[in-house]
Every structure is written in C-alpha cells, then in structure tokens.
Amino acid sequence: MEIxxxxxxxxxxxxxxxxxxGHCVRVLRHRAGDEISVIDGLGSMYRCRLSDDSPKGASAEVLEAFPRWGSHPYHLTVACCPTKNNERFEWFVEKATEVGVDRIVPVIGERSERKVYKTDRAARIALSATKQSLKAHIPVIDEPLSVRAFIDSTDKPWNDDNGRHARPDRASATLKLIAYCFEDDTHPRISIKDALSCHFDRAERVEKSVIILIGPEGDFSPEEARHALEAGFIPVHLGTSRLRTETAAVTAAEAVYFHFL
Amino acid sequence: MEIxxxxxxxxxxxxxxxxxxGHCVRVLRHRAGDEISVIDGLGSMYRCRLSDDSPKGASAEVLEAFPRWGSHPYHLTVACCPTKNNERFEWFVEKATEVGVDRIVPVIGERSERKVYKTDRAARIALSATKQSLKAHIPVIDEPLSVRAFIDSTDKPWNDDNGRHARPDRASATLKLIAYCFEDDTHPRISIKDALSCHFDRAERVEKSVIILIGPEGDFSPEEARHALEAGFIPVHLGTSRLRTETAAVTAAEAVYFHFL
Structure with missing residues (x-):
C-alpha cells in the first residue's frame, strides 16, 4: 500500500x-483520476482521487476520511540523548515510529559527547517509517534542548511540597520515567514494566500519557537525575540487560507498546 | 569494562x-600480569591474569569464574527470514543479542527475496554485541535452512493425533510461535503477550523455552504457515502496528524479555 x-x-x-x-507523479506515474491514499501526518488517512497531477504540486480530492488511522492507545514522548554515531539515533527514530511513539525529543546531557543535533534527517526518517508502517500520525521531532530544560518543560504534578518523593497516585497526570541507576542506592528503581502497571492498572480513566527520559552513553550526571526526580520523574530500570542508548530508547517504547497491547 | x-x-x-x-595486546597494550575479563561464549565469565601476552595467541590464568554471567531466565530461539537489505538483519542480530536471545536461525521462505545468507558477519556482530552488553553467552547463529526444514527440526509435543490442534497444556514443552495472519480467519491469532502468559503463568516449573518464527517481507506462504501449525506452532500477532521483518523479530524478543522481567 502506497501512502x-x-x-x-x-x-x-x-x-x-x-x-x-514528484514521487506520486514522476516515479509512480499516477495520473489525474487515480485513487491514492494520503495521510495528513496528524492522525488521519484519506482515500483520495488525484485531481491535479502536476509533478511539483499535485492535489487530490478527498473521497473518504479515516481518523486515528493506525493509531495506538497511548501518548508516548521519548526524550533521548543523541548517540555519538548518528545512525544509531536514526535507527531508534525509525523503530520507535514503527512500534508507536508520538514525540521524540533529542536532549543534550552534561555528559553527552554529541552536543549538537540536526533534526532534518530524523524528520525524514520518521515520515518514511510512518508511511511504511501504515500510520497517519508522524511523530513530532522537537528541536534539541538540554536535559535540564526538557525536565523543566514538564510539569510537576506528583511531587509533595518539598519535591522529594514521587507520588504516582494522581492518576490524571502523565507518567514520567527516567532510566537511571543512582549509585548510592538512595532511590531504588522499579522496572519500567512495574511502573507502567502500578500507574495505569489501578485507574481506568487515567490519561494514557508517558514520558521516558533516556541518557547518553556516559549516562546522566547525578545532578541531572536528581533534578528529574524533583520534577516528578520516577527512576526505572529496563531489566537486567545492559543496553546501548538507542536500544534502551526502543526497549522503553516496546515496554509501553506491550503494556497497552 | 573490556571483555x-x-x-x-x-x-x-x-x-x-x-x-x-591482537586487540588485547597490540591495541589495548595489556602485558603479562594484567588482570583481564574473559568470556567463554558459553555462559561463563572469568576474571583472569594475562600470563602469555603474545599478540597472536595470548593466554591467561583463571582467577575466578562467574557462571551464567549476564544471563536471562529463559531460552529463546528466533527463526527469522533474512531481509533483502543485509544491514537490517544484522541490526536485528545486534539488538536481539543485547536484549537476550540464545539462538538465531536464518530461515529461507518460499517468498523470501534473499535465498542465500552467509552467517560470518552476523556471528561477528553477535560476539561484539555480547561483549558490549556484558553477557557471557554468545547466541548461536545457525546455518540457514528452509522454513519447512526448520519447522520439521522442531518436535511436535503439543499436537493431538491428527496434528491439527495446538494444545499448549503439556507444560514441559517449548512454546512455539509463528507471527502470521491467516487471511481466511480459520486460525484466529492471539497476541504474543497473551500466548506467553497463557503458557508460562500457569505452571511454575515449566521449561522456559520459546521458539518464534518470523517471515520474510513477502510473508510465509499459506502452505508454510499451515505446516507450522501442524508442527504445533501457535499463530500470534505482535500487536496493532505493522512492523518490518527485522522490527518484528526484535519486538518478539522484547515481548519474551518483558514477560520474564
């Protein structure tokens, strides 16, 4: 199926x-009158009839609309530090898109080796993977920002007044997770599987929204991790396997996918 | 940690x-007397002291052994048709190794575009990913064989006498799964998550062994799929997302990983 x-x-x-x-008219040689399938990148697919087959600006008449086409029953943001090797991060973008992700935020940590990230290639890969996997919503790729700025951009719904303890009992909030191991054991981690179950199984009407924060090859700095906790992030582990950054990011997306399966 | x-x-x-x-002595300049970490590829890690620092055939004295180092609590075989693009299959080998897999079987389906597969590069990737993810067991990469030959190589413990119905109640057997959709709906599929839960949650002492069969870009032929069912494979789906071959193979490995987490 061509999208x-x-x-x-x-x-x-x-x-x-x-x-x-150009792809539609020059490469695939569609002509006015042909039926084609079109996505708007926002969640809807349209069965259309090509009305203008100009190879530089084609347009098509909508025959039928399919909202939430190929959608998943949750909203997932993965904030991940771009890897030293660009291809590995791009691979994560492709695979997370196939499995199901809504927003990808390239975050730069204090220990990131890659301090600059251009999003244009990732955006093209996300578009291509969206079409290939028959979805209509293209994940949003944010412009990169620092780990701290990303954390500050999330709200703080689960903290008590002194901001120390995460309280995932206010069920309407987004579940915010950080894959991090505090070496001093002051914040014992639970598995991402248990974190998802604890949060989403107890309340049917909860907003099914998850943010997961994945560090760079050199991990978060302890200060970044503490800052995340103060903002209501729950420290989780992804199981016993030691995963590369991009594998951890995909594995986290798979955990959310399987939780809601 | 260098392994x-x-x-x-x-x-x-x-x-x-x-x-x-060469890597140990020439590149990393280890000399006799240095402590190094060695895996045997079969599941054990050894803390060793380098005794012979010959760059063509070094050897080391074992100081301490760590059996089942970095192991996972199940035995997983993924039989997957190699993709047209070799890099995609190799990516699956790397990621499945990081997450946890014991045996990878490149299988050639009737509709496979790639009919020949050389395992040497995959074996090197599996070794590298094993070391990188701090595991001691290197997944076995089988020589390629046909889908039918692979199916025949598995036993048939769950079939009744006429071989038609899978009966996953003999708990000591390996759980055999095939990711396939029968278009005529004669064999409704369950999700891989439910298949794992049904099989492994009811019996504590079951052998935690899973085989999963993933088809080529053009899918299995209906005859191959029926042959798998006759051999006791259970048809499963991997959720609502439409995944590429290599993504399906990794997603199946992730499902098993999360089931036993």
Missing part, C-alpha cells in the same frame, strides 16, 4: 509538496 | 585467538 503525505488537507482537497508530488 | 573472548578455557587457562589477542 502519500499531504502538508495540507482543507476544503476536501489534499495538497502534496514537491517531493511527494 | 575478551576465549575460544577455549581448560585447566585454568583461557586462550584467545589471533584477533582477540
């Missing part, structure tokens, strides 16, 4: 950009 | 081959 991405769907017309138009 | 692979550990002496010796 095209429309940058705009309005008034019953789906518009393809130059790249998608 | 070296010994092709032989006998009489308290661990022997490294030319490649590992």
């Amino acid at each position: 095209f991405y429309a940058y705009e769907v309005e008034g019953g017309i789906a518009r393809l950009d130059a790249e998608e138009s | 070296f692979y010994a092709y032989e550990v006998e009489g308290g002496i661990a022997r490294l081959d030319a490649e590992e010796s």
Whole structure:
C-alpha cells in the first residue's frame, strides 16, 4: 500500500509538496483520476482521487476520511540523548515510529559527547517509517534542548511540597520515567514494566500519557537525575540487560507498546 | 569494562585467538600480569591474569569464574527470514543479542527475496554485541535452512493425533510461535503477550523455552504457515502496528524479555 503525505488537507482537497508530488507523479506515474491514499501526518488517512497531477504540486480530492488511522492507545514522548554515531539515533527514530511513539525529543546531557543535533534527517526518517508502517500520525521531532530544560518543560504534578518523593497516585497526570541507576542506592528503581502497571492498572480513566527520559552513553550526571526526580520523574530500570542508548530508547517504547497491547 | 573472548578455557587457562589477542595486546597494550575479563561464549565469565601476552595467541590464568554471567531466565530461539537489505538483519542480530536471545536461525521462505545468507558477519556482530552488553553467552547463529526444514527440526509435543490442534497444556514443552495472519480467519491469532502468559503463568516449573518464527517481507506462504501449525506452532500477532521483518523479530524478543522481567 502506497501512502502519500499531504502538508495540507482543507476544503476536501489534499495538497502534496514537491517531493511527494514528484514521487506520486514522476516515479509512480499516477495520473489525474487515480485513487491514492494520503495521510495528513496528524492522525488521519484519506482515500483520495488525484485531481491535479502536476509533478511539483499535485492535489487530490478527498473521497473518504479515516481518523486515528493506525493509531495506538497511548501518548508516548521519548526524550533521548543523541548517540555519538548518528545512525544509531536514526535507527531508534525509525523503530520507535514503527512500534508507536508520538514525540521524540533529542536532549543534550552534561555528559553527552554529541552536543549538537540536526533534526532534518530524523524528520525524514520518521515520515518514511510512518508511511511504511501504515500510520497517519508522524511523530513530532522537537528541536534539541538540554536535559535540564526538557525536565523543566514538564510539569510537576506528583511531587509533595518539598519535591522529594514521587507520588504516582494522581492518576490524571502523565507518567514520567527516567532510566537511571543512582549509585548510592538512595532511590531504588522499579522496572519500567512495574511502573507502567502500578500507574495505569489501578485507574481506568487515567490519561494514557508517558514520558521516558533516556541518557547518553556516559549516562546522566547525578545532578541531572536528581533534578528529574524533583520534577516528578520516577527512576526505572529496563531489566537486567545492559543496553546501548538507542536500544534502551526502543526497549522503553516496546515496554509501553506491550503494556497497552 | 573490556571483555575478551576465549575460544577455549581448560585447566585454568583461557586462550584467545589471533584477533582477540591482537586487540588485547597490540591495541589495548595489556602485558603479562594484567588482570583481564574473559568470556567463554558459553555462559561463563572469568576474571583472569594475562600470563602469555603474545599478540597472536595470548593466554591467561583463571582467577575466578562467574557462571551464567549476564544471563536471562529463559531460552529463546528466533527463526527469522533474512531481509533483502543485509544491514537490517544484522541490526536485528545486534539488538536481539543485547536484549537476550540464545539462538538465531536464518530461515529461507518460499517468498523470501534473499535465498542465500552467509552467517560470518552476523556471528561477528553477535560476539561484539555480547561483549558490549556484558553477557557471557554468545547466541548461536545457525546455518540457514528452509522454513519447512526448520519447522520439521522442531518436535511436535503439543499436537493431538491428527496434528491439527495446538494444545499448549503439556507444560514441559517449548512454546512455539509463528507471527502470521491467516487471511481466511480459520486460525484466529492471539497476541504474543497473551500466548506467553497463557503458557508460562500457569505452571511454575515449566521449561522456559520459546521458539518464534518470523517471515520474510513477502510473508510465509499459506502452505508454510499451515505446516507450522501442524508442527504445533501457535499463530500470534505482535500487536496493532505493522512492523518490518527485522522490527518484528526484535519486538518478539522484547515481548519474551518483558514477560520474564
């Protein structure tokens, strides 16, 4: 099944950009009148009839809309430090998109070897994997920001007044997890599987929203990890295996996928 | 932590081959008397003292043995059709090794585009990923064989006499799963998560052994799938996402990993 991405769907017309138009018209030789499948990247798929087969700006008339096409029953943000080797991070973007992720945030940690990350390639990979895996929602790839700035951008719904103890009992909040091991054992970790079960099994009506924070090859600094805890993140482990950064990020996405399966 | 692979550990002496010796002595400049960590690839890690620092055939005296080092509490065989793009299959080998797999069988299906597969690169990747993820057991990479031959090589412990119905109630048997959708709906699938729970949750003393069979890009032929069912394989799905072959293989390994977490 061939899927095209429309940058705009309005008034019953789906518009393809130059790249998608070229692929549709030049490469696959679709002509006006052909039926094509179009996603808007926001969650809807449209069965369309190509009305303008211009190879630089094709458009198609919407025949039928399929909202939440290929969707998953949760909202997942994975904030992950880009790996030294770009391909490994891009691989994570592809695989997480296939499995199911809504937002990917490249975060730069104090110990990150890679301090700069350009999102354009990742965005292309996310689009391609979305189409390939028959989904209509393209994960949002944020511009990179520091681990601290990302933590500060999340709210603090589960903390008591002095901000020390995570209290995952306010069920409407997003579950915020950090994969980190405090070496001084002051914050014993639970497995990501148990963290998901504790939070989501007890309340049916909870908002099924998860944020997971994955550190760089050199791990978070203890200060970054403590900052995350103060912001309500729960320290988790991903099991007994020692995983590379990008494998940990995909494994976390798989844990959420299987929890809601 | 730097790990070296010994092709032989006998009489308290661990022997490294030319490649590992060169890495240990030439690259990392270890000298006789240095303490090094050695795995035998069969499940044991040894704390050793380098006794012969020859760069073509180093050996080390065993000081302490750690059996089942970095092991996982199950035995998993993933039989997967090699992808058209070799790198994608090799990526599966690396990631499954990190997460935990015991045996990888490249199987050639009737609809496989890739009919020939050489295992030497995959074996090197498995060794490297084993060391990187601090495990002592290197997954066995079988020589490729046909899907039918692989199915025939598994026993048939759960079939009734006419071989039609899978009966996963003989708890000592290996759980055999095939990721396949019968289009005629004659064999409704359950999720891999439910298949694992049904089989392993009811009996504590069951042998924790799983085989999972993943088809090529063009899927199994209906005849191959029926042959698998006759041999006691249970048809499963990996959830709602449509996954590439190599993503399906890793996702299946993750499902087993999380089940036993």
